[in-house]
Amino acid sequence: MVASIVSYGLGIGCIYALIGITYNVMFSASRVFSFTAGTLGMLGGVLGSLFITRLGMPVAAGFVLTLAACALLGVLTEIVAVRPVLKSLEQHLYVLSTLALALMIQQFTAIEWSTEPQPFPRLLGIARGGFDQQFWLPMLACVVVIVGLELLYRHTLVGRAFLAISEDSYAARALGLPERTLRMASFALAGVIGALAGFAGGEMLLAFFANAPTLTFYGFVPVALGGMGNNRGAVVAGLLLGLFQQAANFLVGGIFASVAVFSMFIIVLLVRPEGLAGAAGERRV
Amino acid sequence: MIDISTARLQSTRAAAFGPASTIGAALPFLLLLVIGVTVPLFAGGYWGLIATRACVYWVLVSGLNLVVGFAGQIAIGWVALLTLGAYTTSVLVAGNVTPPFPPYVALAVAGVVGAIFGVIIGLPALRLRTFYFAITTLGFATIVTQVALAWQSVTGGGVGVPGPILPEPFSSAWGFYYFCFGLAAICTWMTANVAASRFGRALTAIRDAEVAAQACGIAKPALLVTVFLFSGALAAVAGGLFAVLQSYITPDAFTFDLSLLFFIAILIGGRGSVLGPLLGTILLTFLPEFAAPLVAWSTFLYAVLLLVIVLAVPGGIAEMLDFRNRRPLESNRAIVPRPDLLGRVLDANPDAGTLTLEQVTVSFGGVRAIDGLDLAIRPRQVHGLIGPNGSGKTTVLNVISGYYAPQAGAANLNGVALPAGARHNRAHRRIARTFQTPRLIGAASVLHNVMIGGTIHGRGSFVEVLLSLPRHRRDEAALHEQAMLALTTVGLEQLAPVRADRLPHSELRFVEIARALMLRPAFLLLDEPAAGLSPEEVRRLGALIVAIAQQGAGVLLVEHHADLIFDICDHVTVLNLGRILAAGTPTEIRSHPEVVNAYLGR
Numbered sequence: 001m002v003a004s005i006v007s008y009g010l011g012i013g014c015i016y017a018l019i020g021i022t023y024n025v026m027f028s029a030s031r032v033f034s035f036t037a038g039t040l041g042m043l044g045g046v047l048g049s050l051f052i053t054r055l056g057m058p059v060a061a062g063f064v065l066t067l068a069a070c071a072l073l074g075v076l077t078e079i080v081a082v083r084p085v086l087k088s089l090e091q092h093l094y095v096l097s098t099l100a101l102a103l104m105i106q107q108f109t110a111i112e113w114s115t116e117p118q119p120f121p122r123l124l125g126i127a128r129g130g131f132d133q134q135f136w137l138p139m140l141a142c143v144v145v146i147v148g149l150e151l152l153y154r155h156t157l158v159g160r161a162f163l164a165i166s167e168d169s170y171a172a173r174a175l176g177l178p179e180r181t182l183r184m185a186s187f188a189l190a191g192v193i194g195a196l197a198g199f200a201g202g203e204m205l206l207a208f209f210a211n212a213p214t215l216t217f218y219g220f221v222p223v224a225l226g227g228m229g230n231n232r233g234a235v236v237a238g239l240l241l242g243l244f245q246q247a248a249n250f251l252v253g254g255i256f257a258s259v260a261v262f263s264m265f266i267i268v269l270l271v272r273p274e275g276l277a278g279a280a281g282e283r284r285v
Numbered sequence: 286m287i288d289i290s291t292a293r294l295q296s297t298r299a300a301a302f303g304p305a306s307t308i309g310a311a312l313p314f315l316l317l318l319v320i321g322v323t324v325p326l327f328a329g330g331y332w333g334l335i336a337t338r339a340c341v342y343w344v345l346v347s348g349l350n351l352v353v354g355f356a357g358q359i360a361i362g363w364v365a366l367l368t369l370g371a372y373t374t375s376v377l378v379a380g381n382v383t384p385p386f387p388p389y390v391a392l393a394v395a396g397v398v399g400a401i402f403g404v405i406i407g408l409p410a411l412r413l414r415t416f417y418f419a420i421t422t423l424g425f426a427t428i429v430t431q432v433a434l435a436w437q438s439v440t441g442g443g444v445g446v447p448g449p450i451l452p453e454p455f456s457s458a459w460g461f462y463y464f465c466f467g468l469a470a471i472c473t474w475m476t477a478n479v480a481a482s483r484f485g486r487a488l489t490a491i492r493d494a495e496v497a498a499q500a501c502g503i504a505k506p507a508l509l510v511t512v513f514l515f516s517g518a519l520a521a522v523a524g525g526l527f528a529v530l531q532s533y534i535t536p537d538a539f540t541f542d543l544s545l546l547f548f549i550a551i552l553i554g555g556r557g558s559v560l561g562p563l564l565g566t567i568l569l570t571f572l573p574e575f576a577a578p579l580v581a582w583s584t585f586l587y588a589v590l591l592l593v594i595v596l597a598v599p600g601g602i603a604e605m606l607d608f609r610n611r612r613p614l615e616s617n618r619a620i621v622p623r624p625d626l627l628g629r630v631l632d633a634n635p636d637a638g639t640l641t642l643e644q645v646t647v648s649f650g651g652v653r654a655i656d657g658l659d660l661a662i663r664p665r666q667v668h669g670l671i672g673p674n675g676s677g678k679t680t681v682l683n684v685i686s687g688y689y690a691p692q693a694g695a696a697n698l699n700g701v702a703l704p705a706g707a708r709h710n711r712a713h714r715r716i717a718r719t720f721q722t723p724r725l726i727g728a729a730s731v732l733h734n735v736m737i738g739g740t741i742h743g744r745g746s747f748v749e750v751l752l753s754l755p756r757h758r759r760d761e762a763a764l765h766e767q768a769m770l771a772l773t774t775v776g777l778e779q780l781a782p783v784r785a786d787r788l789p790h791s792e793l794r795f796v797e798i799a800r801a802l803m804l805r806p807a808f809l810l811l812d813e814p815a816a817g818l819s820p821e822e823v824r825r826l827g828a829l830i831v832a833i834a835q836q837g838a839g840v841l842l843v844e845h846h847a848d849l850i851f852d853i854c855d856h857v858t859v860l861n862l863g864r865i866l867a868a869g870t871p872t873e874i875r876s877h878p879e880v881v882n883a884y885l886g887r
Contacts, residue, residue, distance in 0.1 A: 033416040084596050092415040093595050095359050096552070099419070100592035103545065107585040213541065217424045224417060255435035262424050266409060269421075273412045 005246045011135035011204055013242020014142035015041065018197035019219025020226065020234035021145060022190045026074075028166035028229050029186030030086065032094045035102040036077050038216025040070050040191055042106070042209060044198020045120055046113055049207035052121045059123055066199055067192045074191025077101060078184050102212065110209040120202030134203035141200035142235065145193055149231060162186060166229065218245075221265050227275035237275075313560055314473065321466050325459050333462050334530075339570040340465035341526045346547050346566045347472040347559070348519030351512045353548065354556040355485055357492030358410045358509070359419040362426030364544035366517055369402055370395040370524020371448070371534050372433060372440055378449035382439055388449045392525040396518040403517015404510055411506045426544055433536040445535030448528035465526055472519060475751045477559045479515075482750040482757065483736070483743040483764065488512065489557050489726050490737050497724035500686060501804070502712025502741040511747050542584045546570075549591050555603025557728055564602055600728075610784045620795055622776040622825050624832030630767070630774050630802050631836040637715060637807030638699035639663050640685065640839060645694035647680055654680040656863040657694070662808060662839040667830055669850040669871075670843045672860030673883075678843045679721060681860075682810050685841075686711050686718055712741050717806035721813050723793035727786030731777065731796055734785050735768040738803030742767075764803075771799040775829065790817045798829070808839045815846040827853045851875060 022037040047069055051062035081097040124133050152159035164172040165182050173179045198205065198215075205211050221241050226233025241261065248257035324336050345367055352358050376382055377391035386394065406425050410418045433440045440446060450456055455464040479485050490498035491505050498505070528534050550569050554561025573583050594601060642660040646653065655677040662668050670678050683689045685696050690705035697703065698714055711718075717738070725734045743764065745757030772778045775795040780788065785796065794814055801809055811830070815823045823846060831853050834840050844850050850857060851871040859866040859880050867877045874880055 081592070091599075092357075092359065093599065095416055095419050096595045097592055099361065100588045100595065103588035104585055104592070107582070107588065111581060111585070213423065213427065217420060217427065220420050224420075253435075255431045258428050258431055262428050265424070266421060269409060269413055269417065273414075273417075 001250060005250055006243070007131055007135040008204075009243035009246035010239060011138045011201065011242070012246065013239040014138040014235075015197050015201040015205070015215070015238075016218050016241050017142055017222055017235040017238025018138070018145060018193055018200075019215050020222035020238050021149070021231050022194040022197065023220060023223045024229050024231055024234060025149075025186055025190040025193060026077075026082075027223075028162065029183045030078070030082055031089060031169075032082050032086070032098070033220075033223075034077060034082065034094070034098040034190075035216055036073075036081075036098055036105070037190070037194055038214065038219050039102045039105050039212045040073065040194025041198040041201075041205075041215040041219065042109070042212035043070055043073065044195035044200075045202040045205055045207045045211060046109055046118075046198075046209065047195070048199045048202050049118050049120045050113070053119065059121070063199060067195045070191040070195030071188040072191070073105070074187035074189070074194075075184050077191075078187040082183075082187070083180075102216065106209055106212045109212075113207070113209060115209065117206040117208035120205075120207050122203065134201075137200040138197070138204070141196050145196065146231065146235060158182075158185070218261070221261070223275075224265065224269055225275050230275075233275065314477075317563070318470060321470070324462070324466075330458060333458055335571060335574055337458075337462045337465050337530055339567050340462070340469040341523050341530055342547065342550070342570055343469045343563060343566045344465070344472050344526065345520045345523035346550050346562055347469075347476045348516035349547055350551050350554075350559065350562045351476060351479060351485075351488065352407070352516050353551045354554070354558065354562060355480065355488035355492065356509060356512060357489075357556065358407075359415055360406070360410075360422045361419050361548050362406070362422030362424070362541075362544055363520055363547055364539050364541065365406065365422070365426040365429040366399050366402060366520035367524040367527060367543065368429050368433060368536075368539040370399050370521030371528040371531075371539070372446070372524075373398050373521065374525030375446045375448050375528045375534055376439055379446055381446070388451050388529075391449060392522055395521040395525045399521020399524070400514040400518040403513040403515075403520065406517070407509060407513030410513075411509060426541060430536050430539055433539075440536075443535060443537075445533055448530070448532045448534055449525070450532075451529060461529065465530075468522070468526070473559065473563065474753075478750055478753045478757075479747075480557075480559050482745075482761065483740045484508065484511070484747060484750055486729065486733050486737050487740050489729055492556075493726040493728065494724040496688075497720065497800075498737070499708040500711065500718050501738050501800070502709050503737075504709045515747070515751075542587070545584060545587050545591075549587050549594075552591065552594050553601050555601025558601070558603030561601050561603030561606070607784075609782065610787065614783065614787065615779075618779070618792075620776040620792060620822055620825065622795070622829045623774050624829050626770060626774045627802075627832050627836050630771055630805070631833070631838060632805050637664065637839075640716070640808050640841075641697045641700075642681065642684065643694050643697060645681075645684055645691045645696065647677075647684060647689050647691050653863050655684070655691075655860075658860075658863070658865065660858060662841050663856075664807070664837055664839045665834055666855040667834045667840045667842055667853050669854035669857040670841060670860065671845070671847065671850055671857065672866070675862075676860040677863040678860060679812060680863075682718060682812055682841070682843060685716065685810060712804055715804060715807040716810065717801035717804040717808070718810035719794070719797040719801055719812055719814060721816070723790070723797050725785045725793060725796060725800075727784065729785060730782050731785050731788065732765075732768055732772065732781040734796055735771055735799045735803060736764045738771070738800035739764050739767055741804070767803060768799070771802045772796075774802065775799045776825070791819070791822055794818065795826075802833075806838055808841070809833060810841045810843075812843050813845060814842070815844055815849050823849055 019037050019041050022040060023033055026032060026034050044066060047066040048062055051057045051065050052059055081101040082094060085093040085097050123137065153163055161177050161182055164177060165179055169179055222234040222238035226237035245257055245261050248260045325333065349360065349363050352360050373395040374391045377386040377394060378388050406422055409421045434442055451461060451464065454460050487498060487503045487508055490503060531538055546569050550565035551562045554565035573580055579586065640662040642658055645655055645658045647655050670681060672678055680689060684691055687706055687708040695702040704710060743760045745760045749757040769778060769781065772781055775798050777792060777795055815826055818826060827849050830840055830842065842854065854871055857871055857874045858868045859874060861883060866883065867874055867880045
């Protein structure tokens with residue numbers, strides 16, 4: 001039982017962590033939390049199932065197409081729901097505009113795809129059993145994303161430009177950085193990461209439209225607990241969340257596990273609003 | 286003299302809020318009341334069902350409107366409270382856990398349960414950022430449905446429970462309609478009372494100018510908890526009615542789409558309005574009936590609508606109906622303050638002692654913004670604070686108002702330290718302030734903005750406000766009169782009914798001073814009040830500040846405008862890099878060699 005808690009917990013925890021990183025990548029570029037983070041994860045599963053199972057494409061082609069479609073959706077999010085409301089950031093209109101877009105995508109999927117969970121294909125042709133691919137694929141995806149982001153941010157010019165934008169977008173613009181292009185690129189990157197989460201976790205989550213709100217909520221928990229914009233914090237908090245949730249699932253049953261997670265989330269945030277790893281920011285008056 | 290000014294006040298008051306405009310504002314509600322009462326005469330049974338549903342929704346939305354439209358909290362999961370109310374009522378009436386309750390008692394219990402859970406859902410809003418709160422309400426909505434599904438022994442799980450039936454005369458379809466309609470009308474009346482009260486204004490202040498709200502003595506936690514209690518109770522009662530209407534409830538009945546409908550109804554209607562969201566609710570309830578082929582797409586269309594509203598008409602229906610604020614303003618206005626009226630605005634002798642800073646040090650990271658500063662603000666004096674940018678002037682103000690906690694030293698009032706952080710307490714100690722960039726509620730009228738300054742003088746409780754009891758009405762009349770007087774004193778009484786965001790910067794500065802005067806301050810802190818004013822306006826501002834000090838208040842004036850400082854101050858402190866470069870009378874400062882060198886120039 002412990003083995004099963006751990007493998008389920010780590011697998012689902014990595015998916016939550018990846019959605020958390022999706023939030024963070026968009027947040028760093030725009031100071032906006034977008035409700036589309038979970039939607040991207042949901043689409044990773046639905047599009048993967050669409051391309052591979054329903055349309056019969058090879059796994060590699062389906063994978064690339066899924067990521068590309070979600071990258072495009074990321075850019076669309078930036079153009080439709082983020083850019084127009086950036087001017088009045090303090091009015092929090094982005095909460096509404098990204099919520100609207102997320103719901104549109106979710107409802108469209110429910111009507112045009114299915115309102116029932118659909119099977120997701122097995123990605124690798126190896127025998128089922130033991131520590132199965134459905135658990136280690138999300139972990140692999142998580143490691144790849146973390147290492148990839150580290151390399152990008154620390155060792156490439158584009159990555160440093162991303163960091164400059166997230167530290168101080170005015171100063172970055174004054175230095176001549178193309179802020180708008182970089183922001184669109186960040187949203188495309190977030191689309192890829194969100195899709196990767198849903199695709200790698202497809203076998204656990206299935207291709208189901210209602211994964212969108214679930215992932216939007218559970219993916220935000222690592223962000224809130226790990227500290228905004230802190231990817232390492234998100235991974236640690238995501239893994240802990242996955243383990244906690246699975247343990248509660250086995251011990252007290254699924255529904256009350258959700259209640260436990262929710263209560264934990266609220267209590268931690270009320271005690272430490274800046275997250276377990278975050279630092280409180282000064283507000284300017 | 287007094288007689289003339291009183292007469293003038295009354296005439297402007299009539300112009301701003303004459304009987305005609307009161308009737309004009311009530312007319313749409315009366316029209317809806319007439320339509321609502323006569324619905325059974327011209328509509329068939331099916332439309333009665335839809336009208337009943339609109340009334341039930343409005344009972345919830347009217348309360349949620351205070352949370353979303355007025356306080357600006359993005360509560361997207363309010364369907365959770367509807368669910369809670371529906372199950373509480375049904376389970377209590379069915380008696381499968383307790384002895385059966387009579388339906389009305391069950392509804393009342395549901396209201397209490399809803400109030401408690403309203404606060405529980407609302408608690409995160411007191412500490413967390415907007416998005417966090419939105420997410421927690423979303424999470425709560427998900428969980429309540431899951432619990433309803435899983436807790437089979439009580440809720441019947443996926444099979445559900447029968448809804449209650451109200452006793453005669455409300456058991457028939459039209460009887461139940463009138464019951465819901467009556468309740469909806471009462472809710473409209475109560476929330477309209479709140480909207481037009483100091484509570485409603487304080488909520489919009491929290492939404493649009495939180496810092497200024499605190500400086501006016503508005504305690505956000507207490508206010509929001511009150512509103513969450515009320516809103517939660519209404520939502521749960523609506524849930525009980527919803528259960529009656531459905532006659533059988535399962536968790537499927539409470540989809541997230543419903544939550545979205547409530548939320549969007551408010552945004553379509555417009556934030557800070559009661560009529561707008563009411564029209565929005567009616568519109569969204571009836572619209573699907575006219576577009577039957579699109580029912581499957583209704584949530585999608587709501588989402589599209591939400592996006593369009595946010596991007597294109599953030600003001601909603603209410604702004605479209607606001608004809609008064611589209612009339613052009615008189616173009617060659619002048620601000621002519623009337624310092625002679627100050628005797629009626631301020632208390633005759635508010636001698637509150639001396640406000641001192643002792644050895645105060647504030648650093649941000651490695652930078653010392655102020656470093657061991659001593660300062661004393663005495664009654665009847667204007668104390669000028671000047672210095673180059675970054676010398677720590679505004680930081681001094683923020684220490685006194687409680688925004689920054691000094692690492693060493695303290696701000697004292699008569700030797701008693703002002704608690705750091707308790708920002709809204711400053712108003713109770715009669716310390717008022719203005720801001721470098723005016724912080725006003727753009728969507729509210731100038732008069733309402735000024736009235737916010739007097740929030741702490743109100744005595745009527747929230748319940749008295751809901752029911753519009755006499756003490757509340759006296760509060761409002763007094764606040765209204767005081768605000769008109771304060772506006773006349775700063776010279777802006779003609780602009781009382783105008784939306785604040787239509788005024789230019791210079792006028793907003795005077796509105797802020799009028800708001801500060803509403804506190805009848807013993808100490809007035811002004812942060813660069815002359816910035817952006819014309820030379821004539823600066824002169825009038827100077828005369829006004831001097832008159833305020835003559836009434837007995839201690840004024841701290843932070844300014845760059847050296848002439849103004851030297852003209853009106855009794856005492857001047859020059860700051861440089863967080864330390865005092867010089868202090869003394871204007872004459873001493875003017876000839877102080879270091880000040881002349883560093884700051885004034887030869």
